Amino acid sequence: MTIAATEVVALTNEPDIVAVRRRVREVAQKLGFSLVDQTKLVTAASELARNNIIYGGGGALQIEELNGARTGIRLKFEDKGPGIPDIDLAMRDGFTTGSGLGLGLGGAKRLVHEFDIVSKSGEGTKVTITRWK
Amino acid sequence: MEKIPILRMGDYLLVTIQVDMHDRLALTLQDDLTRAINETSAKGVLIDISSLEMVDSFIGRMLANIAAMSRVLDARTVVVGMQPAVAITLVELGLPLPGIRTALNVDAGMELLRNGKSNFKFGRPSR
Numbered sequence: 001m002t003i004a005a006t007e008v009v010a011l012t013n014e015p016d017i018v019a020v021r022r023r024v025r026e027v028a029q030k031l032g033f034s035l036v037d038q039t040k041l042v043t044a045a046s047e048l049a050r051n052n053i054i055y056g057g058g059g060a061l062q063i064e065e066l067n068g069a070r071t072g073i074r075l076k077f078e079d080k081g082p083g084i085p086d087i088d089l090a091m092r093d094g095f096t097t098g099s100g101l102g103l104g105l106g107g108a109k110r111l112v113h114e115f116d117i118v119s120k121s122g123e124g125t126k127v128t129i130t131r132w133k
Numbered sequence: 134m135e136k137i138p139i140l141r142m143g144d145y146l147l148v149t150i151q152v153d154m155h156d157r158l159a160l161t162l163q164d165d166l167t168r169a170i171n172e173t174s175a176k177g178v179l180i181d182i183s184s185l186e187m188v189d190s191f192i193g194r195m196l197a198n199i200a201a202m203s204r205v206l207d208a209r210t211v212v213v214g215m216q217p218a219v220a221i222t223l224v225e226l227g228l229p230l231p232g233i234r235t236a237l238n239v240d241a242g243m244e245l246l247r248n249g250k251s252n253f254k255f256g257r258p259s260r
Contacts, residue, residue: 014155039186039222043222
């Protein structure tokens, strides 16, 4: 597997969530993802971008186009926020410290093929998702 | 400020979401609609989301809130025109849309608002 292209989208405030959706959609279209697969990845990206901005105080998204035996897209969301003290709890549906539905993390995980989250208290959170074509 | 227009047609309010729904716009629509239901004594609200390419948990919550608020104000809410890819994604996301009635298109949605049921059974009428 090789990374064919990489780009970075800054996440600062709420309109950036819309920018992330647009850009992820464009990349997924370019790589020939089906409409359902595009929609799943864009929806997961929207949830994670919002988490990054609202709970993590913003950061950046790195978009990687993967090719080789399989074609895919990997999205890495990184923030320098307070971190998540209990990841298992945060992954659970219905859990939220904010005003959301608490579906962001668990929901995003169900919409992609690979999901990884690393969080350190006081240092920030990194969420990596991959969806294969 | 950007706003989504709310049209009045008889006893009903019609909203067509044609822009990329950012979070603040969703909250504005929620407030505007609640006010409009109150001012016009509308009996129902029809929200056309056929142009929406994605519904995430935030937009889903807005739709659920609108339905809940309009119910308290004695109006029904019907969401119409959800794209199939959006519906598939919503189910996998695990998003419950409590209290939201849906219809395939505006015609079926208006029927549902007027009679409380849809007469469309077989086939998919053109939009």
